[in-house]
Amino acid sequence: xxxxxxxxxxxxxxxxxxxxxxxxxxxxxxxxxxxxxxxxxxxxxxxxxxxxxxxxxxxxxxxxxxxxxxxxxxxxxxxxxxxxxxxxxxxxxxxxx
Numbered sequence: 360x361x362x363x364x365x366x367x368x369x370x371x372x373x374x375x376x377x378x379x380x381x382x383x384x385x386x387x388x389x390x391x392x393x394x395x396x397x398x399x400x401x402x403x404x405x406x407x408x409x410x411x412x413x414x415x416x417x418x419x420x421x422x423x424x425x426x427x428x429x430x431x432x433x434x435x436x437x438x439x440x441x442x443x444x445x446x447x448x449x450x451x452x453x454x455x456x
Contacts, residue, residue: 363417364391364402370424371400375454381447384409388416395451411443411451423455430455 364387371385375395382396384403392403413430415423419438422428430452433439441448 361390363387363421364393367393367420367424368400368402371395374424375400379451379454381411381444381450382409383447383451384412385420386412386414387420388414390417409443410447411441411445413448413451414440414442 367385367387371393378397378399379395380397382394384407385393385395387393392407394401394403394407394409396409415433415438419428419433423430423433423439428438430439430448434441434448434452
């Protein structure tokens with residue numbers, strides 16, 4: 360597992376300590392993926408499916424997790440791509456910041 364995935368799992372676990380109703384997959388280009396669901400946050404396996412998949416490069420995810428970039432702004436600016444349920448993505452974005 361890459362250092363970026365390990366750090367992202369830790370950061371997301373802290374931000375979402377109250378849990379998350381739904382499932383989301385963060386696909387970090389060139390690094391791997393993370394699953395967020397009712398069980399918590401973990402590195403994703405290849406077969407893991409989610410209600411929504413959010414894809415971006417590592418720099419974009421790091422900026423979102425650090426609170427430097429709003430997830431909605433990243434999506435509107437084309438830096439974050441969505442595949443799946445927009446409502447789940449919006450709930451998650453509200454929790455991230």
